[in-house]
Amino acid sequence: MWQWAHLLGFNLYWLLAVKWQQPGPLLVLLLAHFLFSPSRQRDWRLLAIAVAGGLLDLSLWQLGLFHFTAGFPLWLMLLWIGFALTLAHGMRWLLPMSRWQQALVGAVGGTMSYLAGAAMGAVQLPWGTANSALLLAVIWSGWLPVLLWAMVKLEGERA
Template sequence: MSRWQWIQLLAFEGFWLLAVAGQNRWLALTALLLAIHFVFTPSRRADMRVLVLAALGLGVDTGLVWSGVFAFAGWPWWLALLWMGFVLTLGHSLVWLRRFSPGLLALTGALAGASSYLAGWKLGAVQLPLGLWASSAILVPIWAVLLPLLVRLDQRLRRE
């Protein structure tokens, strides 16, 4: 990985923690950090194009809220920023995911995607009204499909 990719990976980890732990209280700081990405990125135009993918992830999460899988104390505006930050990693620090076979990418999504929500639950950012196991049973297959889809769409949008 390049120096930029390492920096972007570490920055996203901090960004994730700030968004999840700070939620709407730290929205301005989270937005500022997202904006800073665009100051330093070597691919500003491509990064702007892939931000549309955040709507896909946010749509999935909204469906999970409406179906009772997730509950939030208030509307999680920070979640939109988190999705933007995440989709940006697909063309930078997580670009290596493109080399995974579809099956391995699905497995990675199932484990890492679901784990991210469970970590958010542990930090109090999201409630799981259906409980840990039922929620996990729903998140695992969703992320097994969502991550491969996001990786392929990111790759396609960055080529345009």
């Protein structure tokens, strides 16, 4: 039950982050996660994944793939924290998949997340939608399997 509640909760979290772009509600939801999580200690270790994801987006912003009206946003870093926690809870079903299947999920899901954010006005894609989508698909086809591998290593389990 927790897995499905977490996955649905992350969708709400993502929508709040992208639509309102305010850190307050995201911080409240993160607090709720840590209050109710069955694995708080493990979850703290997963913050390394959020830092890695935030650094990736920061790099892509510096390269000009993303443009944010007010500079690099705090809500995006908080979104990465929510995503890292969701990998370990609501998206554990990805672990038994082969690497190529994880790559496919990453290429489609990761890219669609950014394109949806752009459609909602949270980010602009100066390189154009098609070019950005292609680059994001390539990045996320490798990034999701790496994040899943890192999650398993941070949890202390074997892949």
